[in-house]
Amino acid sequence: MNAAVRAVTRGALAHGWEVFGVRNGYAGLLEDRIEPLQARRLRGRNAPEARVAELRAALAELAVDHPILRNVHDVRVRETPEGELVVFHCTVDPLRTVMDVHQEVDALESDLRRRFPGVRRVIGHAEPRDHTRMTAQQTM
Ligand SMILES: [Zn+2]
Numbered sequence: 001m002n003a004a005v006r007a008v009t010r011g012a013l014a015h016g017w018e019v020f021g022v023r024n025g026y027a028g029l030l031e032d033r034i035e036p037l038q039a040r041r042l043r044g045r046n047a048p049e050a051r052v053a054e055l056r057a058a059l060a061e062l063a064v065d066h067p068i069l070r071n072v073h074d075v076r077v078r079e080t081p082e083g084e085l086v087v088f089h090c091t092v093d094p095l096r097t098v099m100d101v102h103q104e105v106d107a108l109e110s111d112l113r114r115r116f117p118g119v120r121r122v123i124g125h126a127e128p129r130d131h132t133r134m135t136a137q138q139t140m
Contacts (some may be wrong), residue, residue: 010125014074044078044079054110062115063108068101069104070129071090073090086112090126094130110122115117
């Protein structure tokens with residue numbers, strides 16, 4: 001999977017959507033080469049709530065240096081044999097370019113790994129601001 005497809009897949013799966021990929025572009029569409037895409041199965045177990053809270057607070061603090069990323073939420077931490085896996089969501093102005101958003105998310109991911117050497121991987125999902133408002137209403 002290339003980085004763009006992987007990012008879209010992760011983001012969609014995080015929101016509970018099913019994702020399908022078409023191999024070989026338009027030709028694959030005609031040849032019915034369509035297959036479900038999955039994130040690698042998560043191993044390990046959920047980290048204790050105190051650790052999640054610590055990393056959530058750190059992400060919120062570090063995000064101040066990346067002002068286009070707002071409202072860090074849905075922070076999840078998984079303990080795996082290779083180290084911790086941290087997943088978070090954040091919101092962005094929908095008019096920002098994908099490239100800008102991607103750079104800032106990458107930078108925030110690196111900042112967190114630098115501060116916490118036990119964190120092996122960080123996956124940030126950026127979503128347009130309006131999406132969160134809808135999600136918040138749905139969960140109330
Ligand atoms: Zn979200």
